[in-house]
Amino acid sequence: xxxxxxxxxxxxxxxxxxxxxxxxxxxxxxxxxxxxxxxxxxxxxxxxxxxxxxxxxxxxxxxxxxxxxxxxxxxxxxxxxxxxxxxxxxxxxxxxxxxxxxxxxxxxxxxxxxxxxxxxxxxxxxxxxxxxxxxxxxxxxxxxxxxxxxxxxxxxxxxxxxxxxxxxxxxxxxxxxxxxxxxxxxxxxxxxxxxxxxxxxxxxxxxxxxxxxxxxxxxxxxxxxxxxxxxxxxxxxxxxxxxxxxxxxxxxxxxxxxxxxxxxxxxxxxxxxxxxxxxxxxxxxxxxxxxxxxxxxxxxxxxxxxxxxxxxxxxxxxxxxxxxxxxxxxxxxxxxxxxxxxxxxxxxxxxxxxxxxxxxxxxxxxxxxxxxxxxxxxxxxxxxxxxxxxxxxxxxxxxxxxxxxxxxxxxxxxxxxxxxxxxxxxxxxxxxxxxxxxxxxxxxxxxxxxxxxx
Amino acid sequence: xxxxxxxxxxxxxxxxxxxxxxxxxxxxxxxxxxxxxxxxxxxxxxxxxxxxxxxxxxxxxxxxxxxxxxxxxxxxxxxxxxxxxxxxxxxxxxxxxxxxxxxxxxxxxxxxxxxxxxxxxxxxxxxxxxxxxxxxxxxxxxxxxxxxxxxxxxxxxxxxxxxxxxxxxxxxxxxxxxxxxxxxxxxxxxxxxxxxxxxxxxxxxxxxxxxxxxxxxxxxxxxxxxxxxxxxxxxxxxxxxxxxxxxxxxxxxxxxxxxxxxxxxxxxxxxxxxxxxxxxxxxxxxxxxxxxxxxxxxxxxxxxxxxxxxxxxxxxxxxxxxxxxxxxxxxxxxxxxxxxx
Numbered sequence: 176x177x178x179x180x181x182x183x184x185x186x187x188x189x190x191x192x193x194x195x196x197x198x199x200x201x202x203x204x205x206x207x208x209x210x211x212x213x214x215x216x217x218x219x220x221x222x223x224x225x226x227x228x229x230x231x232x233x234x235x236x237x238x239x240x241x242x243x244x245x246x247x248x249x250x251x252x253x254x255x256x257x258x259x260x261x262x263x264x265x266x267x268x269x270x271x272x273x274x275x276x277x278x279x280x281x282x283x284x285x286x287x288x289x290x291x292x293x294x295x296x297x298x299x300x301x302x303x304x305x306x307x308x309x310x311x312x313x314x315x316x317x318x319x320x321x322x323x324x325x326x327x328x329x330x331x332x333x334x335x336x337x338x339x340x341x342x343x344x345x346x347x348x349x350x351x352x353x354x355x356x357x358x359x360x361x362x363x364x365x366x367x368x369x370x371x372x373x374x375x376x377x378x379x380x381x382x383x384x385x386x387x388x389x390x391x392x393x394x395x396x397x398x399x400x401x402x403x404x405x406x407x408x409x410x411x412x413x414x415x416x417x418x419x420x421x422x423x424x425x426x427x428x429x430x431x432x433x434x435x436x437x438x439x440x441x442x443x444x445x446x447x448x449x450x451x452x453x454x455x456x457x458x459x460x461x462x463x464x465x466x467x468x469x470x471x472x473x474x475x476x477x478x479x480x481x482x483x484x485x486x487x488x489x490x491x492x493x494x495x496x497x498x499x500x501x502x503x504x505x506x507x508x509x510x511x512x513x514x515x516x517x518x519x520x521x522x523x524x525x526x527x528x529x530x531x532x533x534x535x536x537x538x539x540x541x542x543x544x545x546x547x548x549x550x551x552x553x554x555x556x557x558x559x560x561x562x563x564x565x566x567x568x569x570x571x572x573x574x575x576x577x578x579x580x581x582x583x584x585x586x587x588x589x590x591x592x593x594x595x596x597x598x599x600x601x602x603x604x605x606x607x608x609x610x611x612x613x614x615x616x617x618x619x620x621x622x623x624x625x626x627x628x629x
Numbered sequence: 630x631x632x633x634x635x636x637x638x639x640x641x642x643x644x645x646x647x648x649x650x651x652x653x654x655x656x657x658x659x660x661x662x663x664x665x666x667x668x669x670x671x672x673x674x675x676x677x678x679x680x681x682x683x684x685x686x687x688x689x690x691x692x693x694x695x696x697x698x699x700x701x702x703x704x705x706x707x708x709x710x711x712x713x714x715x716x717x718x719x720x721x722x723x724x725x726x727x728x729x730x731x732x733x734x735x736x737x738x739x740x741x742x743x744x745x746x747x748x749x750x751x752x753x754x755x756x757x758x759x760x761x762x763x764x765x766x767x768x769x770x771x772x773x774x775x776x777x778x779x780x781x782x783x784x785x786x787x788x789x790x791x792x793x794x795x796x797x798x799x800x801x802x803x804x805x806x807x808x809x810x811x812x813x814x815x816x817x818x819x820x821x822x823x824x825x826x827x828x829x830x831x832x833x834x835x836x837x838x839x840x841x842x843x844x845x846x847x848x849x850x851x852x853x854x855x856x857x858x859x860x861x862x863x864x865x866x867x868x869x870x871x872x873x874x875x876x877x878x879x880x881x882x883x884x885x886x887x888x889x890x891x892x893x894x895x896x897x898x899x900x901x902x903x904x905x906x907x908x909x910x911x912x913x914x915x916x917x918x919x920x921x922x923x924x925x926x927x928x929x930x931x932x933x934x935x936x937x938x939x940x941x942x943x944x945x946x947x948x949x950x951x952x953x954x955x956x957x958x959x960x961x962x963x964x965x966x967x968x969x970x
Binding site: 342344359364525526527528529530532533534536537538539540541544545548561568571572573 | 673674675676677678680695696697699702722725726728729730732733762763765766768787788790806807809810811812813814
């Protein structure tokens with residue numbers, strides 16, 4: 176049984192309401208924090224080694240220390256709850272079942288940053304969560320945790336929830352800020368970074384829901400204590416949203432450093448594969464990270480155990496590794512078609528590209544069209560190299576990381592499952608059926624691709 | 630601040646971008662720019678045509694930048710070393726951006742009014758490939774009417790956002806913008822409004838492609854058949870300094886004066902642009918200067934011209950009414966008087 180930091184109280188009945196949450200030790204961190212020096216809180220978060228849980232894994236304390244306090248402009252904290260990565264649903268779970276934890280984290284973090292106006296930007300599809308949060312904020316205002324002169328300390332904080340229009344790109348921090356300002360959600364060109372010029376040109380910090388929700392525990396138990404959990408530079412606990420062909424999909428909180436094998440096969444977590452079909456691939460961090468083929472899931476390329484940490488999942492770079500990303504853990508068994516899956520992801524990125532810079536706008540659409548052709552038996556053998564070429568031209572040449580996120584899954588699929596693409600192209604009649612690998616897994620027909628001599 | 634671009638050193642003010650520094654040097658190293666417009670605040674960074682390699686960050690931090698940088702929005706640092714045309718990575722990236730831009734662009738230059746002064750044509754001439762690898766269907770849009778002066782061809786648009794910035798910064802009350810997302814994003818007015826602002830015509834000048842063209846000039850002539858003259862008039866709304874595009878004695882089109890990077894020198898008002906098509910309204914200063922390689926330069930008067938044999942009636946290029954039809958109208962039969970051999 177691993178230690179739980181975020182989800183320890185989630186099963187208490189009525190934890191959604193203020194009374195129950197408060198009775199179970201809620202808002203204690205605010206009481207403690209308001210007596211502390213704001214910079215000391217930042218220091219605590221720095222020592223804790225907490226890394227951003229939204230995908231990039233940038234140290235939270237470091238991000239906070241970049242905020243421009245000298246200019247004297249009002250500062251803002253924005254919570255990024257625009258969780259739209261396919262395969263990731265941890266933030267929704269957290270906000271839906273224990274909304275006060277996020278609000279508590281927002282108050283403590285805002286105090287540390289000296290922000291008097293903070294926002295939670297939630298995606299448009301989470302309307303019911305939006306209402307849950309609104310209700311929780313109202314309760315917090317009523318109890319005096321928000322508003323003017325909080326608990327007589329002289330610190331003011333206003334917290335608003337803003338509901339987005341449902342665009343993936345608004346999860347990119349500068350696009351989120353644009354959207355929050357009421358403009359079209361196009362990512363800004365950096366520099367200037369939000370820490371200097373963010374919301375309304377004021378210094379702004381944008382953090383993921385899970386990062387902010389981890390702060391109360393750090394304040395209560397010290398960053399030192401937090402850094403003891405986990406392994407190496409991957410400290411603390413992390414939520415994983417498990418989906419795909421496993422017995423028990425859902426949201427799990429684990430201490431970092433557990434082996435992938437244990438996480439997937441122990442009954443406490445995923446509970447093993449859904450049936451006796453073998454494992455084919457794993458996406459450990461949401462749709463934008465590279466897929467891992469079967470032989471690289473439990474062991475890294477040099478034979479070490481693959482662990483659930485930022486470092487171990489990324490071991491081997493993109494050639495043989497992947498990335499922890501946002502923790503969207505998607506498991507595939509051999510009924511899954513990698514080509515179809517890649518097409519599906521490409522379709523998503525095509526639909527969600529903001530259309531601002533040309534490589535991403537045109538390239539994502541092109542990749543989707545080519546993949547759709549291959550999946551439907553109209554591919555040509557040179558299309559595989561073409562796809563490789565397109566993705567390499569998108570990657571790194573765009574304003575925001577969406578271009579990279581669109582390119583990586585395609586690159587990894589071709590890198591590890593090239594023969595499956597070839598199979599689709601060379602045997603179009605065999606993949607006509609929508610679920611072509613269900614009855615005839617790829618392993619059984621792989622021999623067809625080998626050169627035959629008569 | 631010293632910055633070196635393709636081995637050429639230049640001293641610039643702090644705050645200058647790499648592209649501006651390169652333009653000060655001039656020549657081959659100037660990155661192409663499809664979306665950046667020096668007169669429009671906030672433009673740039675979108676088309677990714679101007680990507681350059683920064684091989685040395687600055688004197689203080691000499692590490693090279695890992696990614697290619699958009700030169701139009703990257704400020705120079707002291708001691709920065711930039712590779713533009715000299716880096717194979719950059720030329721490769723420009724090639725691919727050109728390919729991306731041409732992918733969904735209808736190759737209808739033969740009927741496009743912008744042909745001959747189109748930035749995308751220049752870009753593909755310099756950086757494009759001859760063959761296409763795009764075999765899918767191009768995305769298309771329903772035609773939309775923007776009023777009597779401006780013709781919108783959304784299919785040709787490369788979403789540079791220049792017209793949006795123009796409307797934002799030059800006119801009071803922008804009625805058009807980018808609607809939708811990704812490659813289905815389009816320039817559109819909110820519920821089919823006409824763009825009728827007094828300075829809206831400048832959108833035509835800033836458009837790098839044929840997406841926004843002059844409706845009063847539509848299908849009148851090819852750009853290279855016109856003779857441009859620099860002219861001015863006393864206008865109470867704008868500077869009144871324009872280029873007149875003449876065919877014989879007729880003013881077929883009025884545009885603002887553009888510099889060598891196809892940026893207008895001063896914006897003009899719609900009255901000058903659309904309503905004064907009479908030679909008497911203007912003080913003509915003289916013929917406009919061209920760039921050396923402009924397609925319009927094919928008609929220039931300074932170079933010694935080889936006698937061109939035009940196998941048609943004499944004086945056809947003088948702009949007589951009956952002759953013009955033969956050049957631009959396909960349904961008028963052309964008299965074939967090629968010498969029979």
